[in-house]
Amino acid sequence: MKNPNRAFKDAIYEQFARVGKAVSSPKRLELLDLLCQGPRTVEVLAKESGLTIANASQHLQVLRAARLVEAEKEGLHVIYRLADQTVCEFFRAMRILAESRLAEVEQIKRRFLEGREGMEPVDREALLKLVREGGVTVLDVRPVEEYKAGHIPGALSLPLKELQLRLSELPRDQEIVAYCRGPYCVLSVQAIEILRAKGFNAIRLEEGIQDLRALGFPIAMGEEA
Amino acid sequence: MKNPNRAFKDAIYEQFARVGKAVSSPKRLELLDLLCQGPRTVEVLAKESGLTIANASQHLQVLRAARLVEAEKEGLHVIYRLADQTVCEFFRAMRILAESRLAEVEQIKRRFLEGREGMEPVDREALLKLVREGGVTVLDVRPVEEYKAGHIPGALSLPLKELQLRLSELPRDQEIVAYCRGPYCVLSVQAIEILRAKGFNAIRLEEGIQDLRALGFPIAMGEEA
DNA sequence: TAAGCATTCAATAAATTAATTGAATACTAA
DNA sequence: TTAGTATTCAATTAATTTATTGAATGCTTA
Numbered sequence: 001m002k003n004p005n006r007a008f009k010d011a012i013y014e015q016f017a018r019v020g021k022a023v024s025s026p027k028r029l030e031l032l033d034l035l036c037q038g039p040r041t042v043e044v045l046a047k048e049s050g051l052t053i054a055n056a057s058q059h060l061q062v063l064r065a066a067r068l069v070e071a072e073k074e075g076l077h078v079i080y081r082l083a084d085q086t087v088c089e090f091f092r093a094m095r096i097l098a099e100s101r102l103a104e105v106e107q108i109k110r111r112f113l114e115g116r117e118g119m120e121p122v123d124r125e126a127l128l129k130l131v132r133e134g135g136v137t138v139l140d141v142r143p144v145e146e147y148k149a150g151h152i153p154g155a156l157s158l159p160l161k162e163l164q165l166r167l168s169e170l171p172r173d174q175e176i177v178a179y180c181r182g183p184y185c186v187l188s189v190q191a192i193e194i195l196r197a198k199g200f201n202a203i204r205l206e207e208g209i210q211d212l213r214a215l216g217f218p219i220a221m222g223e224e225a
Numbered sequence: 226m227k228n229p230n231r232a233f234k235d236a237i238y239e240q241f242a243r244v245g246k247a248v249s250s251p252k253r254l255e256l257l258d259l260l261c262q263g264p265r266t267v268e269v270l271a272k273e274s275g276l277t278i279a280n281a282s283q284h285l286q287v288l289r290a291a292r293l294v295e296a297e298k299e300g301l302h303v304i305y306r307l308a309d310q311t312v313c314e315f316f317r318a319m320r321i322l323a324e325s326r327l328a329e330v331e332q333i334k335r336r337f338l339e340g341r342e343g344m345e346p347v348d349r350e351a352l353l354k355l356v357r358e359g360g361v362t363v364l365d366v367r368p369v370e371e372y373k374a375g376h377i378p379g380a381l382s383l384p385l386k387e388l389q390l391r392l393s394e395l396p397r398d399q400e401i402v403a404y405c406r407g408p409y410c411v412l413s414v415q416a417i418e419i420l421r422a423k424g425f426n427a428i429r430l431e432e433g434i435q436d437l438r439a440l441g442f443p444i445a446m447g448e449e450a
Numbered sequence: 451t452a453a454g455c456a457t458t459c460a461a462t463a464a465a466t467t468a469a470t471t472g473a474a475t476a477c478t479a480a
Numbered sequence: 481t482t483a484g485t486a487t488t489c490a491a492t493t494a495a496t497t498t499a500t501t502g503a504a505t506g507c508t509t510a
Contacts, residue, residue: 005411006275008337012409013251013258015330016323024249025468026238033238042487050231055469057488062467067326076477076486083326090322097315098241101292101308105240112233184237186230250498267457280499282458287497301456301507 022066023094027051028059035069036088036210037142037181038149039081092214109183118192118203127177127205132217137171139178139202141191142209150209152179153220160187163194175201182208247291248319252276253284260294261313261435262367262406263374264306317439334408343417343428352402352430357442362396364403364427366416367434375434377404378445385412388419400426407433 023029030049034040040048046056060080063069070083082088099105113119130136131152138155140147147157158166160180170176176195180187183206195202213219248254255274259265265273271281285305288294295308307313324330338344355361356377363380365372372382383391385405395401401420405412408431420427438444 008333008411009255009275009409010251011333012330013254015327015333016254016320017249017251018327019319019323020245020249020254021467024242024245026235026242027468029238029241029245030234043485050234052470053487054471054489057486058468061488073476073487076484078487086322086325090318093315093318094244095241097311098244100311102240102243105237108233108236108240184234186233246497252498277500278457279459279501282456283498286458298457298507301454303457 018066019068022063022068023091025059025062027055028063029091029094031056031059032063032068032082032087032091033182033184035080035082036091037146039079041077041079043077045080088210089214092210113189116189116193118196119189122203124206127203128207128215128217130175131177131205136175136177138205139170139176139191140180141178141187142180146181146209147224148222150213150219150221152209152212153218154225155179155220157224160191163191167195167198167200170195170200172200175203177203177205179205180208182206182211243291244293247288247293248316250284250287252280253288254316254319256281256284257288257293257307257312257316258407258409260305260307261316262371264304266302266304268302270305313435314439317435338414341414341418343421344414347428349431352428353432353440353442355400356402356430361400361402363430364395364401364416365405366403366412367405371406371434372449373447375438375444375446377434377437378443379450380404380445382449385416388416392420392423392425395420395425397425400428402428402430404430405433407431407436 023032027049031045034045034048042053042057042060045051045060046053049056051059060069060071064071064080067083068087069080072079072081131138134154138152140151140155140157141160141163143159143161144157147155147159151157156169158169178188178191178195180191185208188204192202192204207215209219248257252274256270259270259273267278267282267285270276270285271278274281276284285294285296289296289305292308293312294305296303296305298304356363359379363377365376365380365382366385366388368384368386369382372380372384376382381394383394403413403416403420405416410433413429417427417429432440434444
């Protein structure tokens with residue numbers, strides 16, 4: 001009576017642990033986070049996460065074995081993508097749990113941002129309201145493809161890489177709110193640094209596009225309006 | 226420009242991975258699942274999960290290091306509990322992700338239940354409606370303490386251990402719906418087996434109390450009404 | 451104060467996981 | 481067909497994780 005149940009339970013929890021093991025490595029979490037932004041080739045994922053190609057490939061295969069991601073061969077490249085939007089939501093749940101339970105996360109973030117202006121924690125609700133109602137210039141500093149895949153309605157697409165060259169497109173009389181992939185993406189941090197150095201009144205919105213989506217914020221797709 | 230960012234990201238994802246590592250072992254997941262039902266001593270957790278005391282203790286310390294659970298000394302015992310209700314919700318999210326992504330989970334469950342009557346998948350919605358509206362006798366077969374901590378309003382508390390002795394309390398003219406901790410808890414499975422052998426018209430509700438809570442089902446606390 | 455119990459600690463052996471390297475494969479384009 | 485590129489595979493090493501065992505700790509009660 002006790003034994004067959006034990007085997008059943010062991011088998012079930014072993015399956016659950018497949019997901020757990022997949023998300024137990026920092027590097028795999030970084031890859032998963034990148035894939036939450038959209039499909040990517042191994043090459044791109046490796047570069048963005050600071051892994052060698054072979055190592056990235058192996059981690060991706062672990063994620064695939066847990067069925068969290070899928071791979072599709074396209075010509076010379078293999079394109080990885082999340083198996084499902086719920087994987088993105090799960091990753092976010094895990095991130096939020098870590099943020100709420102582990103004080104170290106906030107500590108590391110504070111240390112990284114400390115001394116930089118425009119990055120201080122602001123009233124999130126008020127800022128989001130401002131963004132939603134168009135009281136500010138909203139700047140999307142991610143690569144154009146990511147903008148196309150989903151952005152804040154009315155946001156200007158100005159990838160960090162082009163920022164220096166296109167400063168003239170930005171208003172000097174209005175507050176600028178820059179955002180990117182989320183609180184741990186440094187694109188908007190660097191954008192704010194550049195903008196403030198040039199005298200713009202710029203602040204950072206920590207929330208990334210996936211956060212906004214999860215918060216029920218409207219998301220626009222495609223080219224700039 | 227690239228290097229300090231890398232260190233930041235590595236530090237952040239390493240923190241996230243603390244949560245991932247904590248939930249990467251089948252046994253720790255089982256312990257976590259048990260703790261979702263309420264606080265427990267090491268001894269009880271060890272027994273229920275089929276671990277030695279020392280091994281259970283070590284796993285619990287891993288969970289504690291990830292701040293998913295908390296321990297409190299009470300006399301001779303140490304009582305572990307979830308650090309937070311969101312941990313329970315996270316565990317459930319992980320379970321549901323595994324169920325939806327890993328066909329093996331359904332397979333293992335089917336194999337375990339196959340051949341047993343009253344356990345076939347039923348129309349969940351219809352059954353829940355019946356339960357909610359009182360068209361059936363609802364039977365809670367978990368230990369009394371768990372019943373007290375939260376149960377379906379109107380449910381009878383009849384722990385599996387006492388079931389054989391208290392069959393006379395049950396109606397023969399009405400359908401009986403038995404539930405326990407969730408789809409992978411075997412208490413209600415065994416209850417159904419006993420009841421059907423004795424000629425009762427009994428079926429199983431897969432959802433456990435935490436599932437019902439998450440679904441917004443009303444939950445009653447305390448003694449039987 | 452001593453005995454008994456629950457829990458943790460510490461040490462060990464076995465198993466698993468991670469990063470690295472170089473070779474192999476699969477596809478494209480010349 | 482060949483050369484070049486992206487990815488995967490296989491083998492190795494180092495590091496981490498797991499279960500087990502027996503001893504140590506800390507509390508309670510006789």
